[in-house]
Amino acid sequence: MILHEFVDFEILRVIWWGLLGVLLIGFALTDGFDLGVGTLLPFVARTDIERRVAINTVGPVWEGNQVWFILGGGAIFAAWPPLYAVSFSGFYIAMFLILAALILRPVGFKYRSKREDERWRAAWDWALFVGGFVPALVFGVAVGNVLQGVPFRLTEDLMSIYEGSFFGLLNPYAILAGLVSVSMLVMHGAAWLQLKTEGMVADRARTFGAWAAIATILTYALAGLWLAGGIDAYSFAGAVATDGPSNPLMNEVVRGGSWMAAYEARPWIVVAPALGILGAALAFLGFRTDKEGWTMLASKLSILGIIASVGLTMFPFILPSSIDPNSSLTVWDSSSSHLTLFVMLVSAVIFVPLILAYTAWVYKVLWGKVTASDVVDKSDSVY
Amino acid sequence: MELDIVELSRLQFAMTAMYHFLFVPLTLGLSIIVAIMETVYVMTNRPVWRQMTKFWATLFGINFVLGVATGITMEFQFGMNWSYYSHYVGDIFGAPLAIEGLMAFFLEATFVGLMFFGWDKLSKVGHCVVTWLVAIGSNFSALWILIANGWMQNPVGAEFNPMTMRMEMTSFFEVMFNEVAQAKFVHTVSAGYVTASIFVLGVSAWYLLKGRHVELARRSIAVAASFGLAGALSAVVLGDESGYNATHTQKMKLAAIEGMWETHEAPAPFNLFGIPDQADRETKYAIEVPVVMGLIGSRSLTEELPGINQLVDEAEVRIRNGLIAYDALMQIRAERGAAAPELTAQFEQHSADLGFAFLLKRYLDDPRLATDDQIAMAAQDTVPGVLPLFWAFRVMVILGFGFIALMLFFFIRANFYGMRFPRWALRTAVVAIPTPWIAAEMGWFVAEFGRQPWTVDGVLPTALSVSQLSVAQVAFTLAGFITFYSVLFVIEIGLMRKYILKGPYMDVAETDDWTRRHTDRLTGGRGFEPAE
Numbered sequence: 001m002i003l004h005e006f007v008d009f010e011i012l013r014v015i016w017w018g019l020l021g022v023l024l025i026g027f028a029l030t031d032g033f034d035l036g037v038g039t040l041l042p043f044v045a046r047t048d049i050e051r052r053v054a055i056n057t058v059g060p061v062w063e064g065n066q067v068w069f070i071l072g073g074g075a076i077f078a079a080w081p082p083l084y085a086v087s088f089s090g091f092y093i094a095m096f097l098i099l100a101a102l103i104l105r106p107v108g109f110k111y112r113s114k115r116e117d118e119r120w121r122a123a124w125d126w127a128l129f130v131g132g133f134v135p136a137l138v139f140g141v142a143v144g145n146v147l148q149g150v151p152f153r154l155t156e157d158l159m160s161i162y163e164g165s166f167f168g169l170l171n172p173y174a175i176l177a178g179l180v181s182v183s184m185l186v187m188h189g190a191a192w193l194q195l196k197t198e199g200m201v202a203d204r205a206r207t208f209g210a211w212a213a214i215a216t217i218l219t220y221a222l223a224g225l226w227l228a229g230g231i232d233a234y235s236f237a238g239a240v241a242t243d244g245p246s247n248p249l250m251n252e253v254v255r256g257g258s259w260m261a262a263y264e265a266r267p268w269i270v271v272a273p274a275l276g277i278l279g280a281a282l283a284f285l286g287f288r289t290d291k292e293g294w295t296m297l298a299s300k301l302s303i304l305g306i307i308a309s310v311g312l313t314m315f316p317f318i319l320p321s322s323i324d325p326n327s328s329l330t331v332w333d334s335s336s337s338h339l340t341l342f343v344m345l346v347s348a349v350i351f352v353p354l355i356l357a358y359t360a361w362v363y364k365v366l367w368g369k370v371t372a373s374d375v376v377d378k379s380d381s382v383y
Numbered sequence: 384m385e386l387d388i389v390e391l392s393r394l395q396f397a398m399t400a401m402y403h404f405l406f407v408p409l410t411l412g413l414s415i416i417v418a419i420m421e422t423v424y425v426m427t428n429r430p431v432w433r434q435m436t437k438f439w440a441t442l443f444g445i446n447f448v449l450g451v452a453t454g455i456t457m458e459f460q461f462g463m464n465w466s467y468y469s470h471y472v473g474d475i476f477g478a479p480l481a482i483e484g485l486m487a488f489f490l491e492a493t494f495v496g497l498m499f500f501g502w503d504k505l506s507k508v509g510h511c512v513v514t515w516l517v518a519i520g521s522n523f524s525a526l527w528i529l530i531a532n533g534w535m536q537n538p539v540g541a542e543f544n545p546m547t548m549r550m551e552m553t554s555f556f557e558v559m560f561n562e563v564a565q566a567k568f569v570h571t572v573s574a575g576y577v578t579a580s581i582f583v584l585g586v587s588a589w590y591l592l593k594g595r596h597v598e599l600a601r602r603s604i605a606v607a608a609s610f611g612l613a614g615a616l617s618a619v620v621l622g623d624e625s626g627y628n629a630t631h632t633q634k635m636k637l638a639a640i641e642g643m644w645e646t647h648e649a650p651a652p653f654n655l656f657g658i659p660d661q662a663d664r665e666t667k668y669a670i671e672v673p674v675v676m677g678l679i680g681s682r683s684l685t686e687e688l689p690g691i692n693q694l695v696d697e698a699e700v701r702i703r704n705g706l707i708a709y710d711a712l713m714q715i716r717a718e719r720g721a722a723a724p725e726l727t728a729q730f731e732q733h734s735a736d737l738g739f740a741f742l743l744k745r746y747l748d749d750p751r752l753a754t755d756d757q758i759a760m761a762a763q764d765t766v767p768g769v770l771p772l773f774w775a776f777r778v779m780v781i782l783g784f785g786f787i788a789l790m791l792f793f794f795i796r797a798n799f800y801g802m803r804f805p806r807w808a809l810r811t812a813v814v815a816i817p818t819p820w821i822a823a824e825m826g827w828f829v830a831e832f833g834r835q836p837w838t839v840d841g842v843l844p845t846a847l848s849v850s851q852l853s854v855a856q857v858a859f860t861l862a863g864f865i866t867f868y869s870v871l872f873v874i875e876i877g878l879m880r881k882y883i884l885k886g887p888y889m890d891v892a893e894t895d896d897w898t899r900r901h902t903d904r905l906t907g908g909r910g911f912e913p914a915e
Contacts, residue, residue: 059496059499059500060496060497060499060500060501061493061496062496063451063492063493063495063496064489064492064493064494064496066451066455066492067484067488067489067492067493069455070454070455070458070484070488071481071484071485071488071489073458073459073462074458074477074480074481074483074484075481075484076462077461077462077469077473077476077477077480077481078473078477078478078480078481079477079481081469081470081473081474081477081549082470082473084461084462084469084473084477085462085466085467085469085470085473086466087462088459088461088462088463088466088469089462089463089464089466089850089851089852092463092850092852092856092860093856093859093860095459095462095463096463096859096860096863099455099456099459100863100867102452102455103452103453103455103456103867103871106448106451106452107448107449107452107871107874109448110444110445110448111445111448111874111878114445114878114881114882115878115881156716157548158470158547158548158549159466159467159470159851160466160467160470160850160851161851162851245544245546245547246547247546247547247548250719336473336474336477336478336551337474337544337547337551337552339551339552339553339555340474340475340477340478340551340552340555343478343552343555344478344481344482347481347482347485347486348485351482351485351486351489352485355485355489355493358490358493358494359489359493362493362494362496362497365497365501365504365505366496366497366500366501366504382499382500
């Protein structure tokens with residue numbers, strides 16, 4: 001097949017770096033509110049009916065939302081195999097925690113209301129909280145570690161050896177990044193709940209949402225300042241072949257300097273962090289003034305800005321190595337082959353618009369608030 | 384045997400995959416059965432078909448959610464436990480996995496919510512279309528995961544790149560239209576259709592024995608018997624196609640399944656019974672049926688099928704060839720892309736056998752230093768465990784023919800005897816409920832255990848594919864999954880039982896009454912606001 005030669009390897013790599021961002025953002029915007037709702041569940045919904053209302057706002061959509069996460073895994077495997085191989089085995093116990101939480105969550109949604117026993121339901125409510133809070137925290141902790149560099153090295157055979165431990169992941173900067181992630185997703189979950197419910201649940205969601213928006217701004221700004229002042233960046237020591245073979249060991253990388261150099265080289269990327277803070281500020285105002293739709297939109301913009309800012313700041317680095325900088329994975333040396341990236345791009349061009357179209361249609365069909373009478377009248381078909 | 388990281392990782396993969404595969408076959412088949420029932424409802428407008436649709440859809444939903452939940456583990460554990468595998472073949476193997484997400488997971492998962500929540504938000508036809516989209520999505524996902532798995536069995540359309548130290552795709556079309564993948568796909572979905580049909584048949588038979596929900600049960604049996612008969616026939620015929628493929632793609636697997644140690648003069652006999660003995664290299668107490676194996680394996684009376692011992696000798700030759708490729712590769716790598724053309728030529732000439740040199744990595748770090756004894760041991764390693772394969776295969780085949788008989792009987796009674804089913808047959812159908820799962824797990828075992836010692840046949844040995852983790856780490860997650868999955872399994876079976884005992888949803892009064900009795904608890908004593 002010669003067709004793939006029409007798109008440069010280098011361009012395909014940048015496109016797939018962008019698509020990786022699209023998937024992560026897609027995950028955070030959709031499944032993110034499910035995680036937020038799970039985390040908020042015990043606090044915004046007190047009675048059984050209220051909890052069922054909250055759960056049923058995400059009931060019809062969580063399965064589709066979760067596919068963003070699964071597709072994220074599949075796309076990293078297909079487009080960035082070294083990233084998949086290094087990060088998933090390196091963050092081993094953290095990945096297990098995420099998996100356990102994410103397995104618990106769908107089962108919780110589906111099975112919670114299938115028995116009337118109070119203890120059964122209380123247990124699943126707890127499971128849904130864990131299933132929301134733990135992944136939200138661990139995702140942020142992972143990003144916090146990536147920004148600092150991760151203790152792995154590649155052998156000459158490109159076998160990955162990880163020399164850190166699970167508790168090593170829980171360093172102060174990473175925990176701060178985890179708090180950014182939790183605040184942001186709780187804000188998003190609250191925005192969803194105030195949009196999809198009414199009465200007490202919506203009122204409480206607005207209160208929690210406003211606090212979460214403030215927490216998002218504060219933790220994110222603090223993480224940014226810390227990054228600028230206290231965390232070493234990584235950069236190439238010499239010239240790099242942007243269409244070279246995907247072998248990280250062929251490029252020399254040095255540690256030192258500041259990630260903020262990216263903002264001197266590409267000043268326009270300041271849009272991303274600005275959007276992150278501005279979006280959260282608007283969401284705060286929205287929560288306080290009952291602007292339901294605007295709040296949701298502002299929350300989405302904030303998440304978009306925050307996640308994009310991490311990628312844009314680190315570009316072209318994806319996963320720096322703290323113990324052997326030359327092993328660092330970057331856009332230019334850890335992708336799939338030219339042909340595979342092209343085949344995957346064709347699939348994405350065909351299917352992503354279709355997915356967006358039918359997902360939008362499903363949300364449109366389900367438009368409107370979930371009420372107490374909904375969950376009582378349709379006990380046979382809702383959660 | 385002491386459990387090392389390879390054994391633990393394999394155990395974990397087998398455990399999570401086989402557990403995942405408890406839910407998948409039922410999802411594959413039941414999604415279509417429900418869609419068929421709803422189509423009949425849309426066409427005839429008879430309420431009993433709507434009731435059937437909703438009842439089986441409830442059981443489908445309980446099962447589906449665990450299929451989804453346990454599938455998450457599958458998507459991520461390649462990277463977690465099989466890091467070197469992920470690096471080495473991710474360029475090929477990752478693509479079908481990602482396309483599975485794009486094409487299938489999104490479709491089924493996005494519409495499954497609407498399938499349950501959309502009954503009063505969609506038109507009748509609209510809802511039926513949604514149900515079909517869920518079924519199509521589920522079946523597409525089987526296609527892509529089996530394209531990925533088919534490549535592990537028969538790695539076509541790829542070659543090794545010395546610059547990146549991994550396999551890279553050379554033809555996506557060869558990967559996609561891999562004959563092994565296509566045969567596996569049809570065989571696997573057919574097995575799913577049989578599983579769901581026997582499930583529906585068994586549960587309905589139980590209702591008939593108890594005299595409950597007779598209208599629903601009889602119609603359900605009619606649907607299940609027709610669909611299941613087609614599925615059972617297709618599963619057996621396409622299973623035979625897989626056997627035929629194995630003759631030229633995985634000769635060792637075929638010889639092991641057959642317990643065939645020596646190459647037999649064509650046409651080879653089929654061992655109906657026997658106890659294969661790995662140490663003595665013979666199959667004891669064998670009862671042979673002449674000619675049949677030759678027909679299954681080669682569809683000819685003249686083509687010779689190689690026995691295990693001959694294949695071991697061939698493997699030894701390939702290991703020695705692989706060492707030539709490995710030696711060239713090490714020199715090419717040392718020179719970082721500036722290798723002499725002779726070296727490249729030497730590598731390319733033998734690169735197809737590179738994987739065989741990696742078999743020696745189990746014994747020493749640098750395969751080039753291997754002794755003749757070690758090479759002979761590595762060649763021996765290419766023989767999978769013959770006894771378990773021999774019997775797992777036979778159990779699967781016997782059950783497969785049993786399914787055809789069961790389905791045929793119910794099909795005939797449903798269509799030509801006015802749906803009158805003798806009680807012994809109904810009891811048999813109830814007892815048969817677990818059997819398709821046994822057959823499906825046996826099939827998975829034959830395919831994957833029979834592929835050993837390779838993760839990718841002839842390309843990458845299992846022992847080299849693992850992550851560099853500690854035994855404690857993998858033991859921890861393995862224990863975690865076992866505990867976690869056991870609890871979920873008990874809950875799942877409990878809910879299935881509850882909803883089967885409860886039967887189809889009858890009327891609204893049931894829930895209204897329930898709600899009235901529970902109003903205080905549900906609303907914290909405040910009562911409901913009247914619905915508008």
